[in-house]
Amino acid sequence: MDEPNTDDWSGGSAWERIDPDTARLIHLLYVPTMFCNLGCRYCYLGDLTRDAQGFSEDCAKALPTLRFAVEKLLENNVLPFNISLHGGEVTTLPPEILEQLFRFITDYYRAAGPLLEKGGFRKKHPHVKTNLYNFHKLYDLFDRYGVSVSGSVDLPLSLHGRERVTRAGKSSLDRILKNIALLAAYPHDKKISATVFEPHFHKRAELAEDIRMLHRRGFDMNRFNFMFGFASQRNRGCGGGEGPEPVRALSGEQQVAFYNYFMDAFGGTELDRGVNGAWFEEFTPKYCTNSVNCGEKFFLLQGDGNVYSCVRGQGSSAFHYGNIYEDSVSHILREGRRKISLAHKTVGIHDDCLACDFLDTCRTGCPFVKHEGKKGKSYTCRLQKALYAKSPERYPLPGTDRERAERRAGYLSAMHPNLLYKEENRIPEENRVILPNDLYDEKNSLTNIIGADKILEKLYAADGFIITVDGRPHALQSQILKPVREIYHLYPDQEVQLHARPDLFTAHCDEPVRNTLCIQMLRDTKVTYGDEKRTKQEHLFTHEVFHRCLEKSDFRQDWIMLPLSPLLACHGGLFLPSAANNMFVTTGFLRKYHYQKQRDNAFYHIQAINLPFQNFEFYWD
Numbered sequence: 001m002d003e004p005n006t007d008d009w010s011g012g013s014a015w016e017r018i019d020p021d022t023a024r025l026i027h028l029l030y031v032p033t034m035f036c037n038l039g040c041r042y043c044y045l046g047d048l049t050r051d052a053q054g055f056s057e058d059c060a061k062a063l064p065t066l067r068f069a070v071e072k073l074l075e076n077n078v079l080p081f082n083i084s085l086h087g088g089e090v091t092t093l094p095p096e097i098l099e100q101l102f103r104f105i106t107d108y109y110r111a112a113g114p115l116l117e118k119g120g121f122r123k124k125h126p127h128v129k130t131n132l133y134n135f136h137k138l139y140d141l142f143d144r145y146g147v148s149v150s151g152s153v154d155l156p157l158s159l160h161g162r163e164r165v166t167r168a169g170k171s172s173l174d175r176i177l178k179n180i181a182l183l184a185a186y187p188h189d190k191k192i193s194a195t196v197f198e199p200h201f202h203k204r205a206e207l208a209e210d211i212r213m214l215h216r217r218g219f220d221m222n223r224f225n226f227m228f229g230f231a232s233q234r235n236r237g238c239g240g241g242e243g244p245e246p247v248r249a250l251s252g253e254q255q256v257a258f259y260n261y262f263m264d265a266f267g268g269t270e271l272d273r274g275v276n277g278a279w280f281e282e283f284t285p286k287y288c289t290n291s292v293n294c295g296e297k298f299f300l301l302q303g304d305g306n307v308y309s310c311v312r313g314q315g316s317s318a319f320h321y322g323n324i325y326e327d328s329v330s331h332i333l334r335e336g337r338r339k340i341s342l343a344h345k346t347v348g349i350h351d352d353c354l355a356c357d358f359l360d361t362c363r364t365g366c367p368f369v370k371h372e373g374k375k376g377k378s379y380t381c382r383l384q385k386a387l388y389a390k391s392p393e394r395y396p397l398p399g400t401d402r403e404r405a406e407r408r409a410g411y412l413s414a415m416h417p418n419l420l421y422k423e424e425n426r427i428p429e430e431n432r433v434i435l436p437n438d439l440y441d442e443k444n445s446l447t448n449i450i451g452a453d454k455i456l457e458k459l460y461a462a463d464g465f466i467i468t469v470d471g472r473p474h475a476l477q478s479q480i481l482k483p484v485r486e487i488y489h490l491y492p493d494q495e496v497q498l499h500a501r502p503d504l505f506t507a508h509c510d511e512p513v514r515n516t517l518c519i520q521m522l523r524d525t526k527v528t529y530g531d532e533k534r535t536k537q538e539h540l541f542t543h544e545v546f547h548r549c550l551e552k553s554d555f556r557q558d559w560i561m562l563p564l565s566p567l568l569a570c571h572g573g574l575f576l577p578s579a580a581n582n583m584f585v586t587t588g589f590l591r592k593y594h595y596q597k598q599r600d601n602a603f604y605h606i607q608a609i610n611l612p613f614q615n616f617e618f619y620w621d
């Protein structure tokens, strides 16, 4: 094993193989040790966290394995957009090992910054999931690296006292309460989460009271989220258990009753933002559980080099993708895709999902939980449907039978193509769309059309517009070219600015004085109109500012800038709490060029039928 290298990490030649246009962006969890200092009865990892025998080896491998893996990924054109530390319990590692990891991750984000920004990601600081038991000892170290902290606690606290015990059987509650108070004053990103099983459900009034108490004591409980426990082969507590009562997962009815209880208790209070947002966000399409195939994007690396799907799949051969020391990156990527696909196919798809109007939103849930429970649908199905029903602007029902069939076919063709041949799943023959065969010629692909046209290259530039939010930059990409949809949260007291590269104003325009910065604001509430009767996002407003009226940017030399905060505040009444807003930016002449190109080139028109400009989606909180 290599000696840990504590010099600044730059990646050296590993970056040479990264092609910014084709790099595969992945989410990487790193588990340097499986050991945990607590022994919770319902832990999804079961006995895997008890083994302290290999701990000194874990310490020795912690940094070398991560460094080896990241360099090997980069050499294979794979770019982690997020490296988070998870357990076991990461904070059981000695502080000097933790510091090596923090330093490496910080160096990585620094070196990868421009590439990640291009892909719409902005990361600077390490992230740690922790049970908070050691937080007081590590506070200064975390502070020095700006570590973002996700603390896992048990609520109500009476259950924490009973269930979250040290290896010596002592309650961890007193120390955790002190550390939550410390976390409240911690000046970096932070949140806490709690997992709910049946005993928590039965004590929901007490749980609600504890949330209020923690909020009163200074921890902003809008930064909190619930998770629902599930039965797995490892957490023997579910349905059995050794404690005073069996620890069972909630039924679907209980999940909905739990959600309604908290909506009633906290809607309209100062925790309204939490209960209507982060608390139940894990069950909305923002999470891995709603991927078509999560094995394409989410990976967990252990200190011993083994790669699994995620924290849930750790230790399960069906979710093991290989070992970074022994297998090629292409093998690991292939296995990820194959094993997740196999897990979905093996349990099959539930009849409820086949008939469900939200199949293309939900995508039937987490393959690991389905695999463990031998069920063909999401274990939080009922709750998800309640959330969808509450926000019809965000989760619209299909407007016609044809739209329903198309939406269903979209998911089935990706995961269960054999079912498309079943009569009831076919899109009716008379509704078949006829496309010219040469649409699929290589020269007619959108990227090739853009590559052959200097003005379109500027129109689609991924480094032409940057939005800063309180100084933090987000590079804007074309809506139709970006690999993932990101939705941000903006608050009225934040300073938001739009910065633009000056040469965009001379693209297709001889006199920049006649050109404008053009902003189109849409909202994710649907309207149907036009000759095609397409259902699209609703237009809220268009705003244009002439080139000479724009300010000098402080963020990039020679760039120009428009302050956005006053514009957003002035239209704040149009931004709904439950609907994302979609802001497109371009120049007046580039916009004209896009429509001219649509008229001139049918292959361009058909692929750029949705607005192609750089965009920024946000909720206005």
Ligand code: SF4
Pocket (backbone or CB within 6 Å): 288, 289, 290, 294, 295, 298, 309, 310, 311, 312, 313, 365, 366, 367, 368, 369
């Ligand atoms: S197996 Fe489940 S929890 Fe793990 S990445 Fe996939 S969807 Fe997420």
Ligand code: SF4
Pocket (backbone or CB within 6 Å): 352, 353, 354, 356, 357, 358, 359, 362, 363, 364, 365, 377, 378, 381, 382, 384, 385
């Ligand atoms: S919401 Fe429920 S029925 Fe609909 S697709 Fe998801 S798991 Fe299936």
